[in-house]
Amino acid sequence: MDPRVDEHARTIVEHCLDVQAGDEVVIAAPPEAQDLVVALHEHLGKRDAFPFHIGRFQGGPANRAFLRRLDPDAFEHTPGVLEAVADEVDCSIAIQATSNTHEVGDVSPGAQAAFQRLFEPVRDAIMEKRWVGTQYPASGNAQAAEMSTEAYADFVYDAVNKDWAAQREFQENLVEILDDASQIHIVSGDTTDVSMSVDGMHAVNDDGTVNLPGGEVFTAPVVDSVTGEVYFDMPVMWRGAEIEGVRLVFEDGEVVEHAAEKNEDMLTGMLDVDEQATRVGELGFGMNRDITQFTNNMLFDEKMGDTIHLALGHAYEETVGADREQNKSALHMDMIVDMSEDSYVEVDGEVIQRNGTFVFEDGFDEQA
Amino acid sequence: MDPRVDEHARTIVEHCLDVQAGDEVVIAAPPEAQDLVVALHEHLGKRDAFPFHIGRFQGGPANRAFLRRLDPDAFEHTPGVLEAVADEVDCSIAIQATSNTHEVGDVSPGAQAAFQRLFEPVRDAIMEKRWVGTQYPASGNAQAAEMSTEAYADFVYDAVNKDWAAQREFQENLVEILDDASQIHIVSGDTTDVSMSVDGMHAVNDDGTVNLPGGEVFTAPVVDSVTGEVYFDMPVMWRGAEIEGVRLVFEDGEVVEHAAEKNEDMLTGMLDVDEQATRVGELGFGMNRDITQFTNNMLFDEKMGDTIHLALGHAYEETVGADREQNKSALHMDMIVDMSEDSYVEVDGEVIQRNGTFVFEDGFDEQA
Numbered sequence: 001m002d003p004r005v006d007e008h009a010r011t012i013v014e015h016c017l018d019v020q021a022g023d024e025v026v027i028a029a030p031p032e033a034q035d036l037v038v039a040l041h042e043h044l045g046k047r048d049a050f051p052f053h054i055g056r057f058q059g060g061p062a063n064r065a066f067l068r069r070l071d072p073d074a075f076e077h078t079p080g081v082l083e084a085v086a087d088e089v090d091c092s093i094a095i096q097a098t099s100n101t102h103e104v105g106d107v108s109p110g111a112q113a114a115f116q117r118l119f120e121p122v123r124d125a126i127m128e129k130r131w132v133g134t135q136y137p138a139s140g141n142a143q144a145a146e147m148s149t150e151a152y153a154d155f156v157y158d159a160v161n162k163d164w165a166a167q168r169e170f171q172e173n174l175v176e177i178l179d180d181a182s183q184i185h186i187v188s189g190d191t192t193d194v195s196m197s198v199d200g201m202h203a204v205n206d207d208g209t210v211n212l213p214g215g216e217v218f219t220a221p222v223v224d225s226v227t228g229e230v231y232f233d234m235p236v237m238w239r240g241a242e243i244e245g246v247r248l249v250f251e252d253g254e255v256v257e258h259a260a261e262k263n264e265d266m267l268t269g270m271l272d273v274d275e276q277a278t279r280v281g282e283l284g285f286g287m288n289r290d291i292t293q294f295t296n297n298m299l300f301d302e303k304m305g306d307t308i309h310l311a312l313g314h315a316y317e318e319t320v321g322a323d324r325e326q327n328k329s330a331l332h333m334d335m336i337v338d339m340s341e342d343s344y345v346e347v348d349g350e351v352i353q354r355n356g357t358f359v360f361e362d363g364f365d366e367q368a
Numbered sequence: 369m370d371p372r373v374d375e376h377a378r379t380i381v382e383h384c385l386d387v388q389a390g391d392e393v394v395i396a397a398p399p400e401a402q403d404l405v406v407a408l409h410e411h412l413g414k415r416d417a418f419p420f421h422i423g424r425f426q427g428g429p430a431n432r433a434f435l436r437r438l439d440p441d442a443f444e445h446t447p448g449v450l451e452a453v454a455d456e457v458d459c460s461i462a463i464q465a466t467s468n469t470h471e472v473g474d475v476s477p478g479a480q481a482a483f484q485r486l487f488e489p490v491r492d493a494i495m496e497k498r499w500v501g502t503q504y505p506a507s508g509n510a511q512a513a514e515m516s517t518e519a520y521a522d523f524v525y526d527a528v529n530k531d532w533a534a535q536r537e538f539q540e541n542l543v544e545i546l547d548d549a550s551q552i553h554i555v556s557g558d559t560t561d562v563s564m565s566v567d568g569m570h571a572v573n574d575d576g577t578v579n580l581p582g583g584e585v586f587t588a589p590v591v592d593s594v595t596g597e598v599y600f601d602m603p604v605m606w607r608g609a610e611i612e613g614v615r616l617v618f619e620d621g622e623v624v625e626h627a628a629e630k631n632e633d634m635l636t637g638m639l640d641v642d643e644q645a646t647r648v649g650e651l652g653f654g655m656n657r658d659i660t661q662f663t664n665n666m667l668f669d670e671k672m673g674d675t676i677h678l679a680l681g682h683a684y685e686e687t688v689g690a691d692r693e694q695n696k697s698a699l700h701m702d703m704i705v706d707m708s709e710d711s712y713v714e715v716d717g718e719v720i721q722r723n724g725t726f727v728f729e730d731g732f733d734e735q736a
Contacts, residue, residue: 021442024449031399034430037423041430045437050447053430055405055421062402062409062421069413074389079418081392084452 001035004157008134008212009039013047015164016132016209017091021048024088026126029095030056033136036095052089057119059098059240067107072114078121086122091130096299097138105240109269112239113330116273120330127316134160134212135299144237145295152295159213159291159300167215168207171287173360174217174352178203181347184221184283186308188343191231194250194310196221196283200321206303215288215303220319223327224253226280230310233338234294234301241266242296246335254278255312273313276329281315284308284334285353298334306340306356369403372525376502376580377407381415383532384500384577385459389416392456394494397463398424401504404463420457425487427466427608435475440482446489454490459498464667465506473608477637480607481698484641488698495684502528502580503667512605513663520663527581527659527668535583536575539655541728542585542720546571549715552589552651554598554676556711562596562618562678564589564651568689574671583656583671588687591695592621594648598678601706602662602669609634610664614703622646623680641681644697649683652676652702653721666702674708674724 013019025044029037037053044051057063104112135141135156142152182199186192201219208214232246245261255278260267271278288303295301302309313331320326339345345353357364381387393412397405405421412419425431472480503509503524510520550567554560569587576582600614613629623646628635639646656671663669670677681699688694707713713721725732 024447026449031402034399038429038433042433042437045434048439048442050443050449051430051434052447052449053423061406062419065406065410066413066419069410071416074416075418079392079420079456081394081418081420081453081456084456085449088447088449088452 001039002153004153004161005035005039006042007161008157009036009043011161011208012040012093012132012134012212013043016212017093017130019044019047019049019091023047023049023090025049025051026085026089026092027051027053027095028056028092029053029136030060030097032099032138032140033095033097036136040093052085054085056094057115059101059103061103064104064107067104067111067115070111070115072108072111075114075118078118082119082122083125086125089129092126092132094131094133095136096133096141096297097136098140099138100140101144101237101296102240107240109239109266113269113273116330132210132212133299135297141295141297144297147295155293155295159215159288159303160208162208162213162290164208164214167288168205171205171207171215171217174285174287174358175203175205177347177352178217178219183348185346186337188231188337188339189341191247192229192337192343194226194228194230196227196280197225198222198283200324202319202321204316204318211299211303213288213291213300213303215291216284216286218282218284218316218319220315220327221253221280221283223279223325226250226253230337232335234336235262235296236333236335237296237298238266238270238333243267243270250280253280270312270331270333273331274329276327277313277331279312279327279329280310281313281327281329281332282309282311282319282334284311301336302334306338307336308339308345309334309336311335369407370521372521372529373403373407374410375529376525377404377411379529379576380408380461380500380502380580381411381417384580385461385498387412387415387417387459391415391417391458393417393419394453394457394460395419395421395463396424396460397421397504398428398465400467400506400508401463401465404504408461420453422453424462425483427469427471429471432472432475435472435479435483438479438483440476440479443482443486446486450487450490451493454493457497460494460500462499462501463504464501464509464665465504466508467506468508469512469605469664470608471508475608477607477634481637481641484698500578500580501667503665509663509665512665515663523661523663527583527656527671528576530576530581530658532576532582535656536573539573539575539583539585542653542655542726543571543573545715545720546585546587551716553714554705556599556705556707557709559599559615560597560705560711562594562598564595564648565593566590566651568692570687570689572684572686579667579671581656581659581668581671583659584652584654586650586652586684586687588683588695589621589648589651591647591693594618594621598705600703602704603630603664604701604703605664605666606634606638606701611635611638618648621648638680638699638701641699642697644695645681645699647680647695647697648678649681649695649697649700650677650679650687650702652679666704669704670702674706675704676707676713677702677704679703
């Protein structure tokens, strides 16, 4: 076995989840990720924990075959077996890997939406416990990244097998700024100029425990505070389709105008998932400087340095202050703004990032 | 997709399980069987049932990696997640498929035994509902059969995709004989001469609903009635090892002597699984004449014409009369006697099978 796969599994079991003896651990993984599934079984065995391997419910030919045949109204409630698993397990590992990122591209959006709603209670229950989402370098993901499978594997393992304590320390600088912040103003070129309040919200230091790779600091805006317009530089993958050139206009926290250069109808469908899908659930800053290129994969792209991202839909509970509203939605769709050129972020009137570089990093020049 | 895979999936969903709308269906399958998993998702979708795909717990590199690291005493109780799944689901599909039948050959028998005990309550709960065990033609199974993978696929699909109503009718002849029977006497060559009572027990017509392929009639002996000696012609696969040339001597229903020409220590370990592992839980007659050769795979071998089999260990509940003891064991190990030559079976003093041919088949000659 590739020793990097072993190291990846060790990082998941020890660093991300700190698995204890007797823990029951779900591993949700497609066949493409079998090497990592095997390595996880070894590391869970070492800790006397019980691995429970299940298939992935998103993407892949099995999910496609099911959703194309299913009557979208067939299930009114979440299947009991899913609720039972979510109740019983102590922690969860979700592994992305596919040989074709467009595998569910010919499933009707209605069927996908109906199925996604069934999973909401399960997702919420899983996320209240220890969990981590990660990536295995499968051929389809390499193709989406426009890389050979071997070069993509190098990219993935550079990003996931790293010194997470050092990364945490670096990111803590931004956490301190955001935890004291109220008003945020983000400008990039002529196309993005958006403001929001994070007053009373919490900034989270993602040091690779819930996402592997980690490498971001994220918080949630006050729900009705988002105002202005944003152009997203990177395409968004949703239900097997690439939505490119997304532009959103916000008023009082809600999307009031939307457009896309490609697959605008998919964007419209995304905003229709539920009422809360038109609101922003997350503001994040990418800070993993070992991720040096976009790969059309949000797990990595949102962590890349010189970027910020907004997520439409669900807000993570840990980012929402006790007296603040949590935006709850079936959707959580991260979308990225490139901040590397002609861009800045102000916090309560002070510039804290310019052209991607933070005030606490070498090379920051407020007058530039 | 190979249309035979689609037909196999349809047979499982419609004939074996008669899946209903709203059913929650476990599919336990290794990565090798992914084509069949996809086809099952399609047929379960057609019936508006929910597929829940989990990994296999026996054999395979993940199970091996786990069991080699696990402290065998780590789990005192069945993991809660397994009990919860067994409680919640309506029916189960277990798919065998491997790229190496010896994959768990270097796992200690102690670790395997400890793990197997954890599964007993789950197996019992699953078997009280609708369930089916079947085979996908993977390369390791083809190798064990000493066949090319393509020729093995032909063999598998000939055996599973057939007219099960006609098979049921053929087998009903033997069910009628056994249901009225008391004493059974089985003789083959100089090496097998064993008697047992089936008085008050029930004969089951396996028409491919719980095993696919099916094609046997089976019952259980009265627990303490088995007396005599048996030589088993086909090797037994247990925990990654082939046990060959097994000879057992029974007195008052228990194994009092055992020997094997190869891996006798594994046989000894098998008999040590628990106290009930030394008793016979099943007597079966192979009747699927589309299975024309041994393939070192009990799912098929035990259904082959001209054979009988005894299983050490667990007796299936449906074969045990209301006032009879059910042998309950963590083991259920079928072992085969070739009855094609120099052999006969007597039921209450009358010969009902000679050299593999039944009294109700053409070619039977009681005087031969």
